[in-house]
Amino acid sequence: MAVARAKPTAPSDDKRWKIVETRMRRLGNRPDALIEALHSAQEAFGYIDDGALRYVSETLSVPPSTVFGVATFYHHFTLKPQGEHTCVVCTGTACHINGAGEILTAIKAAMALKPRETTPDGKLSLLTARCLGVCSLAPAAIVDGVVEGRVVADEFVTRLEML
Amino acid sequence: MTDLAAPGPADRPERRRVAGVTPADGPARVSAYVCEAVSCLSAQSHEVLTGLGAEVAQRGLTDVEIKRVGCLGLCAAGPLVRIPETGQLFRHVSPDDLGALVETLATARPDGQHEAEEPFFSRQMRIATENSGVVDPESLDDYLAMGGYEALRKALTTMQPNEVRGEMKASGLRGRGGAGYPTGLKWSTVAKSIGSPKYVICNADEGDPGAFMDRSVLESDPHRVIEGMAIAAYAIGAASGYVYCRAEYPLAVTRLKKAIRDATRGGYLGASVMETEFSFEVDVRLGAGAFVCGEETALIASIEGGRGTPTPRPPYPAVSGLWDRPTLINNVETYANVAPIIRNGGEWFAGIGSATSNGTKVFALAGRVVNTGLVEVPMGTTLREIVFDMGGGIVDGREFKAVQTGGPAGGCIPAQFLDMPVDFESLMGVGSFMGSGGMIVMDDTSCMVNVAKYFMDFCREESCGKCVPCRVGTTQLYILLDRITTGAATMEDLAQMERLAGMVQRTSLCGLGQGAPNPIFSTLRYFRDEYLAHIVDRTCPAGVCTIEPLPVPA
Numbered sequence: 001m002a003v004a005r006a007k008p009t010a011p012s013d014d015k016r017w018k019i020v021e022t023r024m025r026r027l028g029n030r031p032d033a034l035i036e037a038l039h040s041a042q043e044a045f046g047y048i049d050d051g052a053l054r055y056v057s058e059t060l061s062v063p064p065s066t067v068f069g070v071a072t073f074y075h076h077f078t079l080k081p082q083g084e085h086t087c088v089v090c091t092g093t094a095c096h097i098n099g100a101g102e103i104l105t106a107i108k109a110a111m112a113l114k115p116r117e118t119t120p121d122g123k124l125s126l127l128t129a130r131c132l133g134v135c136s137l138a139p140a141a142i143v144d145g146v147v148e149g150r151v152v153a154d155e156f157v158t159r160l161e162m163l
Numbered sequence: 164m165t166d167l168a169a170p171g172p173a174d175r176p177e178r179r180r181v182a183g184v185t186p187a188d189g190p191a192r193v194s195a196y197v198c199e200a201v202s203c204l205s206a207q208s209h210e211v212l213t214g215l216g217a218e219v220a221q222r223g224l225t226d227v228e229i230k231r232v233g234c235l236g237l238c239a240a241g242p243l244v245r246i247p248e249t250g251q252l253f254r255h256v257s258p259d260d261l262g263a264l265v266e267t268l269a270t271a272r273p274d275g276q277h278e279a280e281e282p283f284f285s286r287q288m289r290i291a292t293e294n295s296g297v298v299d300p301e302s303l304d305d306y307l308a309m310g311g312y313e314a315l316r317k318a319l320t321t322m323q324p325n326e327v328r329g330e331m332k333a334s335g336l337r338g339r340g341g342a343g344y345p346t347g348l349k350w351s352t353v354a355k356s357i358g359s360p361k362y363v364i365c366n367a368d369e370g371d372p373g374a375f376m377d378r379s380v381l382e383s384d385p386h387r388v389i390e391g392m393a394i395a396a397y398a399i400g401a402a403s404g405y406v407y408c409r410a411e412y413p414l415a416v417t418r419l420k421k422a423i424r425d426a427t428r429g430g431y432l433g434a435s436v437m438e439t440e441f442s443f444e445v446d447v448r449l450g451a452g453a454f455v456c457g458e459e460t461a462l463i464a465s466i467e468g469g470r471g472t473p474t475p476r477p478p479y480p481a482v483s484g485l486w487d488r489p490t491l492i493n494n495v496e497t498y499a500n501v502a503p504i505i506r507n508g509g510e511w512f513a514g515i516g517s518a519t520s521n522g523t524k525v526f527a528l529a530g531r532v533v534n535t536g537l538v539e540v541p542m543g544t545t546l547r548e549i550v551f552d553m554g555g556g557i558v559d560g561r562e563f564k565a566v567q568t569g570g571p572a573g574g575c576i577p578a579q580f581l582d583m584p585v586d587f588e589s590l591m592g593v594g595s596f597m598g599s600g601g602m603i604v605m606d607d608t609s610c611m612v613n614v615a616k617y618f619m620d621f622c623r624e625e626s627c628g629k630c631v632p633c634r635v636g637t638t639q640l641y642i643l644l645d646r647i648t649t650g651a652a653t654m655e656d657l658a659q660m661e662r663l664a665g666m667v668q669r670t671s672l673c674g675l676g677q678g679a680p681n682p683i684f685s686t687l688r689y690f691r692d693e694y695l696a697h698i699v700d701r702t703c704p705a706g707v708c709t710i711e712p713l714p715v716p717a
Contacts (some may be wrong), residue, residue: 027703029466031452031467031468032466032467032468033468034468034469035448035449035451035465035468036448036449039410039449039451060468062468064468067469070468070469070470073453073470073471073627074451074452074453074471075451075452075453076410076411076448076450076451077439077451091372092372092373093372093373093529093530093567093570093601093603093617093618094372094373094529094530094535094603095607096372097531097603097605097609097614097619098530098531107508129374129411130370130372130411130452130454130625131370131371131372131374131375131411132411132565133369133374133378133411133412133527134199134201134202134205134238134375135203135374135375135527135530135535135601135603136238136239136241136529136535136536137202137205137206137238137375138529138530138535140205146205147201147204147329148205149202149205149206
């Protein structure tokens with residue numbers, strides 16, 4: 001059954017591919033390492049492009065269709081490059097009843113930006129999260145990895161615009 | 164979050180020497196426990212920790228210990244600092260104003276008067292979270308000092324696997340993930356199942372919006388969960404296990420991975436645990452933002468590297484799970500209860516709680532309530548005690564309307580049931596669900612139709628698409644709810660919605676679809692007048708939905 005194959009090569013000589021390669025190798029390059037491999041690719045590059053999908057597919061011997069299916073099934077993975085800054089607005093239940101919708105409406109009104117979109121100048125990407133688990137700080141958001149609680153819509157939008 | 168991250172200061176042997184904090188010389192006269200769980204961290208508790216360390220060092224207070232701890236519970240008032248010797252809790256501590264806190268630390272006597280605790284703390288009974296806010300979550304030594312891994316030692320050295328299972332059965336512990344399946348029975352089923360190797364999985368894919376108990380347990384006391392898993396592995400005959408954790412919880416993942424590394428180094432995991440013949444390895448697998456992966460068969464599919472779609476049961480994972488092998492899946496909080504049960508015996512645990520639901524339950528109190536945070540109470544505590552006595556009532560003194568439990572598959576419980584004791588059966592009886600333990604309090608500013616629509620939107624987005632009733636049904640139900648909230652619905656739409664909701668409930672493949680209509684049923688049961696107000700009177704009583712007035716005929 002085992003057919004000798006050429007070792008898959010990384011799409012470029014970017015050092016970050018080493019991280020992805022190491023993660024897959026540690027998990028024995030087995031098909032079940034797929035999600036972990038996609039995680040490490042996204043962490044290293046910020047998103048998962050076609051080259052990354054193909055590289056993971058070849059290394060783990062998983063059909064490209066399956067890799068694409070998995071990468072698009074999970075909300076966490078993104079196949080598009082993100083903006084310079086990212087803002088994640090939590091839309092969990094506690095945030096919902098404390099005004100998460102108003103925050104999104106304010107961002108849309110001020111910056112014409114909807115969830116899962118990036119501003120045309122590539123400055124800011126807006127995302128939503130199902131629940132960040134910091135319900136006691138509702139409504140909450142994450143700006144560039146920093147959790148912010150009790151967000152007030154107007155002030156928040158003003159700060160986003162200045163990023 | 165990656166394995167390759169540089170080891171933090173806590174990786175080095177001199178414990179508690181956190182970012183310049185000088186530990187007390189000799190036994191500490193008094194200590195300050197600074198909460199470093201996500202909620203307080205986002206309110207700058209780490210700056211409080213370092214600032215406090217610098218200040219204490221500057222004033223030469225060598226008998227004061229400053230310690231990072233996990234969740235102190237009262238997340239609404241973060242950053243929190245607790246002085247355990249005096250029982251004082253400092254709230255909203257600002258890193259720029261530590262004066263009063265340092266002054267107290269300089270003068271406090273451990274034998275002095277102990278401040279009376281407020282109901283938020285005094286009404287709690289902490290078993291699963293007994294170490295939260297007490298141990299440094301990144302220190303194995305601290306966990307050991309609290310009797311950590313002693314339950315595992317007891318199980319390995321003095322008990323046979325069937326005796327461990329017997330204690331679990333005697334305890335009457337029921338799964339804390341939501342459904343409440345008896346844990347001891349599940350363990351026995353896996354132990355009896357034919358097939359090898361067997362696996363132990365910890366479900367830390369806490370997807371219910373508004374629930375953060377598992378995050379808190381993992382961030383505050385990760386070793387406790389690992390110890391529970393190891394005891395389970397011994398009891399069922401497994402040698403490896405996985406923790407499936409949400410990627411949205413980076414701090415929990417970091418602390419969990421560190422705890423696994425430390426425990427392996429310390430001989431509490433890995434080959435020949437505590438020099439016995441028992442071996443157990445644990446690995447962490449990250450979820451990737453799919454709610455359906457909290458369903459056990461979908462979770463297994465995800466660990467296997469595929470799309471997280473559920474498969475029909477039977478066969479249950481206990482018979483054929485991960486890689487078609489017998490697999491034990493329990494929730495984080497369930498594992499956190501294992502060590503105390505083994506330590507104190509199943510009978511002790513069975514003596515706590517209500518008749519059919521033993522022990523305690525951790526609830527995440529959030530929404531329009533004053534004291535948002537985590538509480539652990541005996542099963543059978545009433546909603547009124549939780550929301551009003553412990554939670555401090557409704558924000559701004561408004562009127563209580565409902566409490567939502569059970570996440571997207573749960574229901575809204577109205578004021579008339581406030582004196583109902585909370586346990587698995589009573590919640591089912593009023594059309595709700597225990598779920599993982601989120602409690603969202605709602606006041607008169609919440610529109611119940613809008614809440615139902617919110618949850619349906621959630622289920623519609625999170626439906627994995629495998630079975631038609633859930634994939635199509637949730638979308639159609641959402642459209643109907645949207646028509647109601649915009650004033651475009653007729654009474655026929657309402658009838659249609661009820662029929663469809665019943666169909667989705669009966670015919671969906673997994674718990675996501677079967678539970679999705681629950682918010683509709685429970686809000687219709689108790690708040691039908693609000694639906695009628697939207698449809699007949701074209702008004703939203705809570706003022707949440709925007710309904711355009713009908714054009715006046717010219």
